Amino acid sequence: MMRKRLLAALLALTVTACVHAPSLVQFANNAELVAQSPSPMAPLFVRLFRLQGVGECDGPRCPEVSMQIAVSESGEYPRQALFATPPADDWQFVEWGQSPQEEGDIGPVVFTLKTTRHGVSRLLRFAVTLDGLRPLD
Amino acid sequence: MRRHINTLNGLITLINDDPLAPSPDLPVSSVLAQMIETVVKTTNLSININSTTGGVHSPRSFHYHGQALDINRLDGKRIDDVSNGANVQVFQQAVAAHIDVAECFGPFINIRKRGAQVEQRPDLRIRHVNHLHISSQT
Numbered sequence: 001m002m003r004k005r006l007l008a009a010l011l012a013l014t015v016t017a018c019v020h021a022p023s024l025v026q027f028a029n030n031a032e033l034v035a036q037s038p039s040p041m042a043p044l045f046v047r048l049f050r051l052q053g054v055g056e057c058d059g060p061r062c063p064e065v066s067m068q069i070a071v072s073e074s075g076e077y078p079r080q081a082l083f084a085t086p087p088a089d090d091w092q093f094v095e096w097g098q099s100p101q102e103e104g105d106i107g108p109v110v111f112t113l114k115t116t117r118h119g120v121s122r123l124l125r126f127a128v129t130l131d132g133l134r135p136l137d
Numbered sequence: 138m139r140r141h142i143n144t145l146n147g148l149i150t151l152i153n154d155d156p157l158a159p160s161p162d163l164p165v166s167s168v169l170a171q172m173i174e175t176v177v178k179t180t181n182l183s184i185n186i187n188s189t190t191g192g193v194h195s196p197r198s199f200h201y202h203g204q205a206l207d208i209n210r211l212d213g214k215r216i217d218d219v220s221n222g223a224n225v226q227v228f229q230q231a232v233a234a235h236i237d238v239a240e241c242f243g244p245f246i247n248i249r250k251r252g253a254q255v256e257q258r259p260d261l262r263i264r265h266v267n268h269l270h271i272s273s274q275t
Binding site (some may be wrong): 022040043045074076077078106 | 139200204205244258261
């Protein structure tokens, strides 16, 4: 009985590892750095990676794209985080925005992306901190 | 603005602990230079700076922007010399109290400051028993 439980637990761990491994493999192979904070010494440093799924267009259906947003403090042991937009037909970086500086705190980094879904494009503004990514519009 | 650290008539030395590596006597942030000179004058403790903008650090380290330095000797002794504990503690207290400090890591104090916010990082002590890492906010 104990042996079966142990085997089940090992199998679960193996499956979990397999499920998680492709995302890093995909990121390392396919992510494209499209923008990074203009000031390397800003309190929050942001890098934007466009990540397209593998495969090719099949008629109107194409591999989906997400924008991966890496955020880091400055320093020797910075807190760091990674967020992603929902998948869409396309995501493009447009521009950095003005970050409201909050007293005594690190203000969010603001930027605008263009997303395309079913042939319709629109601009979306986002604010990112170490705690999360939120749309502003 | 960057400048060289004033050696204060020998109270501050800049010698790399790796004799084959380049000298750490390089221009750093004037705020960092001023801060470290002030602390040395206040405590009257001599220091050796063994890293400024060179060496290998975190990708987002202040070192690469001239805003951080490492100290491996204080009052002529190693930082991890037990007989030097009181001096190291006094020096760290003076750094941590300075208005411009961003990071102060070592055997006794491990803090990060962003503006007026202070974050305690006791988990970093284990990585700084034999040297002090000090950085400035600008």
